[in-house]
Amino acid sequence: MFKEPTVAPNSPKITTPATPIEKITKDKPKSLWGDSFQLITKSSNSKSLLTDEEKQKIIEEEKLRNSIKNKGANSCSLGCLFFIIIFVILITLIINSSKNNFKNINNQSEIKNWQSVTKFSGNNAKKTDTFIINGEKFKAIYSYKGDGNFIVTANTPSNVFNSCLISNTIGNSSDETICYKKGEYYLDINSFPGNWEIEIQEYK
Numbered sequence: 601m602f603k604e605p606t607v608a609p610n611s612p613k614i615t616t617p618a619t620p621i622e623k624i625t626k627d628k629p630k631s632l633w634g635d636s637f638q639l640i641t642k643s644s645n646s647k648s649l650l651t652d653e654e655k656q657k658i659i660e661e662e663k664l665r666n667s668i669k670n671k672g673a674n675s676c677s678l679g680c681l682f683f684i685i686i687f688v689i690l691i692t693l694i695i696n697s698s699k700n701n702f703k704n705i706n707n708q709s710e711i712k713n714w715q716s717v718t719k720f721s722g723n724n725a726k727k728t729d730t731f732i733i734n735g736e737k738f739k740a741i742y743s744y745k746g747d748g749n750f751i752v753t754a755n756t757p758s759n760v761f762n763s764c765l766i767s768n769t770i771g772n773s774s775d776e777t778i779c780y781k782k783g784e785y786y787l788d789i790n791s792f793p794g795n796w797e798i799e800i801q802e803y804k
Contacts, residue, residue, distance in 0.1 A: 735804030746794015
């Protein structure tokens with residue numbers, strides 16, 4: 601029977617030299633991918649170690665963050681919409697105000713009133729210079745201070761029969777007469793001694 605050789609207690613230990621393959625395997629550095637894989641594995645394991653309550657809490661926190669984001673986006677959209685509506689209303693008011701002002705200006709320009717054309721004065725009978733009436737009518741405002749007869753007519757130079765009687769009074773008087781005609785006229789004044797004044801106004 602084969603017996604193992606005995607080794608003396610104080611004899612030196614004999615080591616077998618490593619083969620080239622064993623040396624390469626022993627000295628080979630650890631793979632970075634292998635370390636990363638271990639970290640990923642540990643992280644996955646840590647997640648798997650969470651309780652159901654912790655997982656639910658994480659889910660609720662995610663929902664809360666998403667809800668806040670959505671509310672922020674909605675509030676921004678509503679704010680922008682509100683600003684646009686206000687801007688449109690202001691522009692509409694400005695346009696309407698401009699239109700009304702323009703209409704008022706046109707209406708004011710179309711408003712007619714009495715405008716002075718000329719004035720005459722004297723103390724006896726006379727024929728005045730001619731004056732032009734462009735409006736649809738004119739009036740003579742007169743005053744007479746005397747004891748005689750005060751007769752005034754507005755005549756056209758081309759047709760003496762196309763006249764308008766302005767005054768036919770005796771003694772002191774003041775009044776006004778409207779003639780519904782236009783064109784070229786002069787005043788024919790017949791009066792006894794007395795002071796008189798006449799103003800011609802046209803309506804345009």
